[in-house]
Amino acid sequence: MRADTTERDDTIARMYLNEHSYDDIARQLGLTRNQVAGVCHRRGLKRPPKLPVISEAEQAERAIDQRDLDILCDVKEGHSRRDIARHWGVSESFVTRLVQEARTAA
Numbered sequence: 001m002r003a004d005t006t007e008r009d010d011t012i013a014r015m016y017l018n019e020h021s022y023d024d025i026a027r028q029l030g031l032t033r034n035q036v037a038g039v040c041h042r043r044g045l046k047r048p049p050k051l052p053v054i055s056e057a058e059q060a061e062r063a064i065d066q067r068d069l070d071i072l073c074d075v076k077e078g079h080s081r082r083d084i085a086r087h088w089g090v091s092e093s094f095v096t097r098l099v100q101e102a103r104t105a106a
Helices: 003-017 022-029 033-042 056-076 081-088 092-105
Strands: none
Touching (some): 003 022, 022 033, 056 081, 081 092
């Protein structure tokens, strides 16, 4: 393989991994879309899946939901409600209410 081909392929790989489309890369390098696709395929390049953007409010809500599930697991494991409340920084009545809500939801 020639050095200029290696450099070209490295450029294609770098651009592809930086979210450029086949068409953009081909246009900038004076190639066809299929040439770019072939290089990416031969190199086994795959873009990481795009993760959904989660708002801070949604992240906070998920953290609270996870905490509540952890509290319920502690109850199921047989820990006292007093110890659970102290560990998680909530009141015993909160733990009791959470258990009651879980029972009615089931």
